Amino acid sequence: MKVAQISRPGGDFEVVEREIPKPNAGQVRIKVLACGVCHSDVFTKEGSWPGIQYPRIPGHEVAGLIDELGAGVSVWKKGQRVGVGWHGGHDNTCRECRRGDFRNCRNVTIPGISYDGGYQQYMVAPMEALVAIPENLSDAEAAPLMDAGITTYNALRHSGALPGDLVAVQGVGGLGHLGIQFGNKFGYNVAAIGRGPENAALAKKLGASTYIDSKSTNAAEALQKLGGAQAILATAPSSKAMSELIDGLGPNGKLIVVGAAFDPIEVTPVQLINGSRVIQGWAAGTPADTEDTLRFAVLSGVRPMIETYPLEKAGEAYDRMMSGKAEFRVVLTM
Numbered sequence: 001m002k003v004a005q006i007s008r009p010g011g012d013f014e015v016v017e018r019e020i021p022k023p024n025a026g027q028v029r030i031k032v033l034a035c036g037v038c039h040s041d042v043f044t045k046e047g048s049w050p051g052i053q054y055p056r057i058p059g060h061e062v063a064g065l066i067d068e069l070g071a072g073v074s075v076w077k078k079g080q081r082v083g084v085g086w087h088g089g090h091d092n093t094c095r096e097c098r099r100g101d102f103r104n105c106r107n108v109t110i111p112g113i114s115y116d117g118g119y120q121q122y123m124v125a126p127m128e129a130l131v132a133i134p135e136n137l138s139d140a141e142a143a144p145l146m147d148a149g150i151t152t153y154n155a156l157r158h159s160g161a162l163p164g165d166l167v168a169v170q171g172v173g174g175l176g177h178l179g180i181q182f183g184n185k186f187g188y189n190v191a192a193i194g195r196g197p198e199n200a201a202l203a204k205k206l207g208a209s210t211y212i213d214s215k216s217t218n219a220a221e222a223l224q225k226l227g228g229a230q231a232i233l234a235t236a237p238s239s240k241a242m243s244e245l246i247d248g249l250g251p252n253g254k255l256i257v258v259g260a261a262f263d264p265i266e267v268t269p270v271q272l273i274n275g276s277r278v279i280q281g282w283a284a285g286t287p288a289d290t291e292d293t294l295r296f297a298v299l300s301g302v303r304p305m306i307e308t309y310p311l312e313k314a315g316e317a318y319d320r321m322m323s324g325k326a327e328f329r330v331v332l333t334m
């Protein structure tokens with residue numbers, strides 16, 4: 001089979017042949033049909049995730065068909081359409097798992113980081129990571145919902161914002177274009193925040209009632225003019241842009257951080273104390289949360305906008321994603 005791997009931190013994508021892997025007990029093998037290219041693949045490409053080992057095949061937005069079952073797998077069937085997302089497995093034994101908080105498992109695994117992900121024709125995944133894909137979604141549409149989709153959907157539905165509340169989505173990109181759609185379908189008054197005027201019309205088409213160009217406007221002041229945001233979903237991995245938005249929160253407002261950057265967000269205690277504001281990080285969710293996301297997408301018509309590339313062009317696809325010019329999610333098809 002063909003795989004697109006990274007063999008050392010900072011190395012280029014190499015398309016090579018490998019033996020088709022066999023699933024162990026509790027695992028399945030998936031014939032991969034589509035895999036999203038996510039900004040978080042940078043951790044694998046550049047080696048910035050603690051403890052990552054090489055060679056490694058990136059990819060945590062997988063859609064495909066179960067092709068072989070390992071021992072002890074009974075609830076999944078050969079030929080079933082499934083996906084795997086950021087939540088790539090949990091141990092069922094740590095304190096958080098025993099409390100049922102699988103998302104925060106102490107030993108949570110991530111496809112493409114902890115084990116080989118979806119930039120390959122066949123992939124092995126643990127059964128607790130599997131997500132059933134509804135018929136009405138194509139493989140290429142389902143793939144980005146495995147991370148970008150569930151992350152924005154799950155963060156917003158747990159944001160505390162109620163229908164009619166002002167909710168800002170920072171970044172009109174791979175995550176943001178989904179966040180705007182979900183926010184609109186949840187009944188929020190959605191303000192999309194982008195750098196430059198380019199995406200204004202599109203953001204409104206996706207369901208934003210307001211577009212704020214943070215290059216030409218002070219976005220926090222603009223949000224305050226609208227009454228202050230109950231929630232701000234920060235999707236673009238720019239700590240500086242996030243810091244600038246904190247003053248746009250209304251009383252009890254929450255900045256939800258999903259864009260993964262390593263540099264610090266700057267905030268003063270007084271900014272948080274006035275209005276009892278909250279800053280919260282959010283990681284995707286469990287496979288059951290992802291199934292909720294997919295069902296909601298089918299129900300509401302939310303879909304990712306995608307550009308597809310063949311697996312052989314993984315390097316080109318990754319560069320396109322990193323350029324920030326893709327509209328909006330890059331997906332590899334096998």
Ligand SMILES: [Zn+2]
Pocket residue numbers: 090091092093094095096097098104105106107108
């Ligand atoms: Zn655990």
